[in-house]
Amino acid sequence: MNHAQLTALGRALRLLGEHGESLTADTPDARLHEVKADLRRALDLLEESVTTAAPSTRCAEHPNGPVDEAAPDLCLLCETRRRAARRAEFNGPGPAPQPAPTAPSRYGTRGDRPQPQQRWLPELWNGQEWQLCGTPRRDRREAELYLAAQRRGSRPAAAYRLVHEFTDYEVLRVWGIPVRVDIEPMGNL
Secondary structure, eight states, X not given: OXXXXXXXXXXXXXXXXXXXXXXXXXXXXXXHHHHHHHHHHHHHHHHHHOOSOOOSSSOSSOTTSXXXXXXXXXXXXXXXXXXXXXXXXXXXOOOOOOOOOSSOOTTOOTTTOOSOXXXXXXXXXXXXXXXXXXXXXXXXXXXXXXXXXXXXXXXXXXXXXXXXXXXXXXXXXXXXXXXXXXXXXXXOO
C-alpha cells in the first residue's frame, strides 16, 4: 500500500466513523444512502490497496503457510516446531545439527565419516617391498582393470596386488610371486 492509498483509505474510514457516531433511530434514508455510498467507496479503496492473498493461518510468521487444522494458530510449520519441542521434553534433546560445509565435497567431511573411506590400492612388488603403483581407486573393478593393464604393459613388475582399505588393510588379490631380491651384487659380503 503506497502513501496515497493509505491517506485516502484513512480519510474514508474516519468519515465512516463520523457517520457511525451521528446515527440515531430517526436518521433519514437519504443520510443512510450517503453512508452506504461512503462504505462502498472505503471498500473499493481497500480492495485496490490489498495486493496479497488473504492469510490462510493466524500465524504472524507464516500467514500464507500450510494449514494444520489441529494447531491453535492453524500454522503447520509452527505446530511441527512445537511438536518437536514437546517430543524433546520426553525423549531428550536430539543430535546437535552439523554446520553446513562451505562447499559440498564428493567424499564428505571428516565429521560425516570419521572412519577412513573405502578405497582400493593397486600395489606392485619392486623386489624389496610393496609400493603404490597408481592412484587409489574408489571402484574395485576399475582398480583391477588398471592392474591388468599394468601387467600387459611393456615393463611389468614381478607381482601386483590389490589392497582394500577401509578401517583396516586387507589384501584382496595377488598377481605373480613376490621374490625378495638383495640389492648388493655379492650378497652383502
